[in-house]
Amino acid sequence: MSIFRTLHRSILFLFAIVVIAIITLAHFSVSKIVAEQSRIHQQSLSPALSLITEHLMKPLHVSQTLSKSKELQALMEADTIDATAVHETLQRLEKEFGFLFFIASEPARRQYNSDGSEHALVEGKVNWYFKYKDKPENAVADIGKWEDTHFYIDLKIYDDQERFLGFFGTGKSLRSFLDLFAQYKQQYGYDFIFVDADKNITLSSDPDLVAANSKFHHLADLAWYREAMENGETSVNNRLIEKDGKDFLVAEINIQPFDWTMYLLSPLSERQTALSRTFIFSIISLLVVIFALFMLIYNLLYYFKRDMQRNVQIDPLTKLPNRNKVELRYAELVDQKRPIAVILLDIDHFKAVNDTHGHNAGDHVLRQVASMLDSQLREEDIIGRWGGEEFVILLPDTTPEQAYEVAQKLRLRLANMTASTGSLALQITASFGVSYTEGDRPLVEVLARADDALYQAKRDGRNQVRVQLTHAA
Incomplete structure (x- = not known):
């Protein structure tokens, strides 16, 4: 308004x-x-x-x-x-x-x-x-x-x-x-x-x-x-x-x-x-x-x-691009015929943070996680809030192996980061799912692979990185 x-x-x-x-x-x-x-x-x-x-x-x-x-x-x-x-x-x-x-x-x-x-x-x-x-x-x-x-x-x-x-x-x-x-x-x-x-x-x-x-x-x-x-x-x-x-x-x-x-x-x-x-x-x-x-x-x-x-197109809480902006940037990269690696991450046990410390504390944590993730990426990379405690990262011109290394680096930084709620310090982790495409595939399809990999990481005990690639076009 x-x-x-x-x-x-x-x-x-x-x-x-x-x-x-x-x-x-x-x-x-x-x-x-x-x-x-x-x-x-x-x-x-x-x-x-x-x-x-x-x-x-x-x-x-x-x-x-x-x-x-x-x-x-x-x-x-x-x-x-x-x-x-x-x-x-x-x-x-x-x-x-x-x-x-x-x-x-x-x-x-x-x-x-x-x-x-x-x-x-x-x-x-x-x-x-x-x-x-x-x-x-x-x-x-x-x-x-x-x-x-x-x-x-x-x-x-x-x-x-x-x-x-x-x-x-x-x-x-x-x-x-x-x-x-x-x-x-x-x-x-x-x-x-x-x-x-x-x-x-x-x-x-x-x-x-x-x-x-x-x-x-x-x-x-x-x-x-x-x-x-x-x-x-x-x-x-x-x-x-x-x-x-x-x-x-x-x-x-x-x-x-x-x-x-x-x-x-x-x-x-x-x-x-x-x-x-x-x-x-x-x-x-x-x-x-x-x-x-x-x-x-x-x-x-x-x-x-x-x-x-x-x-x-900006998420008001984290100041990161929202889902609409990420989809637009993905479409631009596809039009440019560039290969894209996609990382989907979800903060582990985030519901417990909200339930135990309140939503204001949860908002503090989300802002800090968003700032840390954004600071570790290249200028051409795109990070956005996908919804709730989920974040999506687009890595143009990046192979699956390179995307896996990026996800591992982010996972370790997050695990070693102390997040403040304003009154308390919390240790948090996140699970990562990685996918990749070279063809003209819709984002929903690539994200579905990354989402499958993310839930595989959660099933494997959380604070993990898993990769699931799309089939060749």
Whole structure:
């Protein structure tokens, strides 16, 4: 029963390990997929954020820094604008930073550009100046110069008395943005759409959506956005859309301080491929763990099966092989075509030991006899308890004469051995019967000859060895 209790506990323990392992791996797999999705999402945003930083925020920060310079304020505060000095300063800034720079002077009501051009700021002709002059924002992003459309950043400049002096800022040709967007689209597959606070499309990777001749496309002109608004949605961030027969995921990024919004459309095919790789890795990991657990269970059951077989084939008192084990070993030797000598021995007057000293004393004697017999045999010999006080010995590759000598040696050792009952010392003897076979004879037949020889030894006075051979096959 002990082996079954151990097996039961082990299976329960193993089941707990399997459950914990599967739950842990499932949690790990889900976490990895979520992390991978976040990584892919972040990876998709990184180039876009880099673009915003490099081509929108950097010009803004450069302009903001330059707008605080004493040189610029001195040029714009002068009662009479020195056009030559202004152009030289703007050209130097363009050469240094790679941007188009301009000054729109309120006192002179003229705009000076770093390319050397200038023009009057006339209301009704130069709308942007008067439009943004009266607005509270100090930084404005705008699209203008329609003959060669530019993206502009306009910064309001004030003197120390907070008197409005005009605008200072940078400009960049829209063609350069289109080239930049084309590179990003080729490398990452992204589409960019920039809109102002009124949802007018100011910049886009799609040339057909770029503003021209002061006419803007509206975000609502796009079918996927219009569909989202018709469904009552207030944001399209993380929305799946279909565009040109392909699936895209929309990321919505607000750009301060311009109050613009960028819509990044990233193709799902690349995300799905990356997530598929993560999912496949998780499935393979799960299968490996399940296979490892299966092998663990298989080996555990094999171990218990072997251990149970060993316990079933071992005599619990003497720890020697029992009758079943001896029969199996005999069958193996017969299959190997090996000659076998068989010794059957019975302890003399053993019933008297049990009757006089008790069964516990008899068990002590049996264990000692078993240990002595086992210690005197070769490694390839097989000794087992046949039943009661009887023991059987199989001697492979041993002649009858050699088996007789072995039996005599064991008989003498036993006769000279003092067996302890735990409290008393006893002298014991045993009778031996020897048989032999070279052919494919069943054990019962060979043992019958050995048993006849054993009883002949008992009839002859016990503590004897007798031999009885089987007839030739």
